[in-house]
Amino acid sequence: MKTNIALATWLAAASFAAFGAPSGDAARGKAAFVQEGCYACHGTVGHGEPYGPRLAPHALPWEAFAHQVRHPRSSMPRYMPHFLNDQDLADIYAYLASIPEGPKASQIDLLR
Numbered sequence: 001m002k003t004n005i006a007l008a009t010w011l012a013a014a015s016f017a018a019f020g021a022p023s024g025d026a027a028r029g030k031a032a033f034v035q036e037g038c039y040a041c042h043g044t045v046g047h048g049e050p051y052g053p054r055l056a057p058h059a060l061p062w063e064a065f066a067h068q069v070r071h072p073r074s075s076m077p078r079y080m081p082h083f084l085n086d087q088d089l090a091d092i093y094a095y096l097a098s099i100p101e102g103p104k105a106s107q108i109d110l111l112r
Contacts, residue, residue, distance in 0.1 A: 021062035021097075022090040029095030032088045041076070046096050052076070056099035065093055 033039055033046075041052030048054035059065060069079050069089060079089075105111045 021065075021093055022086070024087070024090035024092070024094030026091070026094040026098040028088075029091035029093065029098075032084075032092050033095055036079070036084060036088075036092075038092065045099050056096040057101040059093060059096045062093060065096075 034044070038046075038052075041049055042055050043049045043052075046054065046056030046059075060068070066089060068076075069084070070081075072078055
């Protein structure tokens with residue numbers, strides 16, 4: 001279990017470097033994702049729901065993610081910095097970037 005957490009943390013850090021994202025804390029991001037109600041439309045692990053698109057795994061590049069949160073092109077509410085500060089936004093991004101890809105259907109016993 002600790003190996004999986006370490007791997008997820010390393011992958012999240014690598015994705016931040018690749019996407020130019022500020023550093024964030026995935027644990028705080030998970031709490032903010034729930035507290036701000038993001039899960040209601042995007043699911044508890046960002047896999048999407050009928051009202052919100054999939055956010056994880058494979059998060060958008062940081063700039064696109066931040067822009068969509070601050071200036072959405074959809075019916076999503078606008079989260080300006082005085083409601084969701086930049087650190088909370090970076091933490092949420094860290095949480096989404098840390099969510100691993102699920103198993104392939106061929107690896108799930110019930111689906112074979």
